Amino acid sequence: MSRITYVNGDYLPEAEAKVSIFDRGFLMADGVYEVTTVVGGKLIDFAGHMARLRRSLGELRMDAPTSEDDLLAIHRELVRRNALEEGLIYLQVTRGAADRDFAFPPAGTKPSLVLFTQAGPVLERESVRRGIKVATVPDLRWARRDIKTVQLLAPSLAKMEAKAKGADDAWMVGEDGFVTEGSSNNAYIVAGGKVVTRHLSNAILHGITRASVVRLAAETGMNVEERPFTVAEAKAADEAFITSASAFVTPVVSIDGVALGDGSPGPIAKRMREVYVAESLARAI
Template sequence: MSRIVYVNGAYVPEAEATISVFDRGLLFADGVYEVTAVIGGKLLDFAAHMARLRRSLRELALPSPMEDDAILAIHRELVARNALDLGHVYLMVTRGAADRDFAFPPEGTKPSLVLFTQARAAIETPEATRGLKVATVPDLRWARRDIKTVQLLYPSMAKMEARSRGADDAWMVEDGFVTEGTSNNAYIVTQEGTIVTRSLSNAILHGITRAAVLRTAAEHGVRVEERAFTVDEAKGAREAFITSAGAFVTPVVAIDDVPVGTGMPGELTKRMRANYLEEALRTAI
């Protein structure tokens, strides 16, 4: 069955959805996005996603298409129209359609707003059960990775490079330190049981699931260090994992073909996944 998508004020079948060839999202990747998980027809961490969306819009001086309550209503309408029980809602805001020019379009140009749903088969994926293998690649992205823009070509290339090396995903490395995965934040667990993840800065995306997982860790008495870590430190860790709105908390079992710990999903990682999902479902709207 064809999905119903939202494009600039209209709910239409996906095959009928159109956007201008002059849209700056197409011409300049001049746009931002958010992906909100859905479980049981409810939205996870929605308020946090909207707060990050507002920050991304401000950082790019990009006009907001509407208020949060109206955006929430669209999310709920798409979930209902597509009978989405488990999956995600993707949202994209661009600077709108204007004649191609590196300068921003005239003030008052209407931003574009697009949303669509993606269903998933199960919460417990094969990756969550067996763990991921990652390959390290140089981080060649621009310097403002804290803004969730739609310019995702290099992360896509990095993922394909990892797959060509027999891995599931890539961890990007800058100045010898891991920044993040192609679409996720990266973590290790030290031999002493401390979770280590890079501190917030322009170098990484300020993950919504990251914030929730670190908050959950503190509530359960798990020590956390927010600092950079090297590839060698990661290979010598007891456990490793990633977080994102799509992966939740997913173990990493090998880095550049070197097993992490036992080479199996770690107990702390599994516990953090369960704790995160419990809290996320409790607060879903």
């Protein structure tokens, strides 16, 4: 069955969903996006995603396409029209369509708004049961990774480089030797009873799932350190994991071919996933 999408005010079958070739998202990657997880037909962490969307739009001096109440209604309508029980809703806002120019379009140019669904398992995944393997690659992205833009070529290349090395995903590493984050997720290690993840800055995306996991870890009595860690430190860790809207908490079992612990998902990662899933489902809207 064809998916129903949302494009600039209209609900359309995916085959009819189109934007202008002059859209700045296409020409300039001049856009931002969010991905909200759906479980049981309900939205996970929706308020957090809307807060980050506001921030991204503000940092790029981009107009909001509509109100947050309208965005919530659109999300719910897409869930209904696509009978989506479990999966994702992708939202993208661009600066709109205008003649190609490095300068911004004239004031009053209408932003473009596109949403679509992607059905698939979220709670039960093979990657969670077995854990994932990561490979480290150089971080080639621009300096404002805290803005969730549609400029995703560097992370895509990083993931493909990792797959060529036999891994599932990449951990990107800065010139200083410290891990920044995964191709589409935040990175953590567990060492000496402490959960370590890079502190918030322009160097990483301010993950919505990350914020919940860091808070929940502290609330459950875990010692959390927000600081950079090196590749060598990661390889010597007891365990590791990633977080994202779609992966929730997923264990990492090896880095560059070096097994962590006994090479199976660690207890802290398992516990954090259990706690996060329980709270998220309870708060889903």
